[in-house]
């Protein structure tokens with residue numbers, strides 16, 4: 001191999017190496033409310049997590065879509081962060097369903113399970129049902145737990161990137177809206 005050919009080979013080799021090294025990916029998806037229409041949520045922020053820490057945030061567009069770009073392969077998670085959409089969706093039906101869950105007549109699962117724990121003590125019981133009742137009847141303006149929306153403390157979504165860009169949708173619900181009835 002002549003020196004010229006060798007140099008050409010080196011340049012080609014490092015070009016390939018840099019292309020592989022600089023490979024970036026995207027995490028995209030839709031944030032939607034967990035009601036029967038799966039209403040997309042605009043004006044809503046999404047957190048990007050890595051190793052349990054928030055490393056970025058982005059706002060959804062008019063279709064509820066979000067995108068994190070220029071990412072390297074890693075074990076990310078994404079979650080709802082906050083929204084300008086007002087709190088809503090709770091009725092006495094929700095309070096009844098939380099009580100029914102507590103006594104074992106029904107089983108709330110997934111995001112509705114998280115939504116039932118409004119007092120912030122990690123236990124779903126009559127106190128949560130009562131708290132929702134109070135808020136429906138405007139005796140209180142916020143929950144003891146202090147939160148209006150189920151967020152990344154309960155509901156993080158795995159978003160691991162290995163060899164390609166990925167799509168991860170995020171379901172969201174207001175605390176107390178265990179029947180997913182809210183639309184705005």
Ligand SMILES: [Ca+2]
Nearest residue numbers: 119121123128
């Ligand atoms: Ca509770």
